[in-house]
Amino acid sequence: MPDKPLQEQDFEPALSLGPLTLAYLDEMVEIENLSFASPWSKEAYRKELTENDLAIYVGIFYGSHLIGYAGMWKVLDEGHISNIAIHPNFRGRHFGELLLEYLKQQAILNRIERMTLEVRRSNISAQRLYKRFGFTFAGVRPHYYNDNNEDAFIYWLEIEK
Ligand SMILES: CC(C)(COP(=O)(O)OP(=O)(O)OC[C@H]1O[C@@H](n2cnc3c(N)ncnc32)[C@H](O)[C@@H]1OP(=O)(O)O)[C@@H](O)C(=O)NCCC(=O)NCCS
Numbered sequence: 205m206p207d208k209p210l211q212e213q214d215f216e217p218a219l220s221l222g223p224l225t226l227a228y229l230d231e232m233v234e235i236e237n238l239s240f241a242s243p244w245s246k247e248a249y250r251k252e253l254t255e256n257d258l259a260i261y262v263g264i265f266y267g268s269h270l271i272g273y274a275g276m277w278k279v280l281d282e283g284h285i286s287n288i289a290i291h292p293n294f295r296g297r298h299f300g301e302l303l304l305e306y307l308k309q310q311a312i313l314n315r316i317e318r319m320t321l322e323v324r325r326s327n328i329s330a331q332r333l334y335k336r337f338g339f340t341f342a343g344v345r346p347h348y349y350n351d352n353n354e355d356a357f358i359y360w361l362e363i364e365k
Contacts (some may be wrong), residue, residue: 217267219299221306224261224273226253231270232263239289242351252286259286260310264303272299274307276319283311285321288330300333308363317363322356324349334359 272290348356
């Protein structure tokens with residue numbers, strides 16, 4: 205028997221996955237700004253979380269802090285991934301993969317049969333993650349990104365039942 209009862213501070217903050225709520229909007233925007241050349245605005249994300257009935261957003265949390273998020277729009281039986289980002293201090297630990305797995309579970313719950321996304325041609329680490337996860341390359345949208353005219357690569361994932 206331990207000689208004193210366990211205190212909350214004796215525990216490491218736990219990693220968890222869950223739906224993303226407005227309470228995390230500020231942390232979400234901070235990660236967004238650290239992650240993208242043309243970040244979405246706070247207002248855009250507020251609308252995503254409160255007004256867009258087609259949007260499914262999930263987060264990955266370390267203790268009470270958001271460390272990454274992903275979003276998807278349900279279009280008929282397709283899930284169009286709008287964004288995925290992990291805080292720079294937490295990258296390279298496969299948290300992106302955990303987040304994608306959780307998003308896929310939400311897709312299954314929402315009767316989504318396939319998921320798709322666009323990624324910059326130059327974003328090699330994201331592409332490696334998607335391929336490792338089972339996404340397959342399906343084509344190019346030339347000059348898709350306005351900020352630097354970069355091509356988008358399109359990926360799809362069939363969800364197995
Ligand atoms: C893409 C992203 C979500 C991946 O998340 P992640 O948790 O770092 O993913 P993983 O750990 O599973 O894999 C990332 C790859 O980067 C490598 N890596 C290692 N340390 C890293 C670091 N400090 N920062 C970035 N990547 C790192 C990993 O080894 C892995 O490479 P590998 O495929 O050769 O093994 C994350 O890099 C990110 O938020 N990027 C900026 C936003 C973005 O580009 N989103 C995708 C838009 S389509």
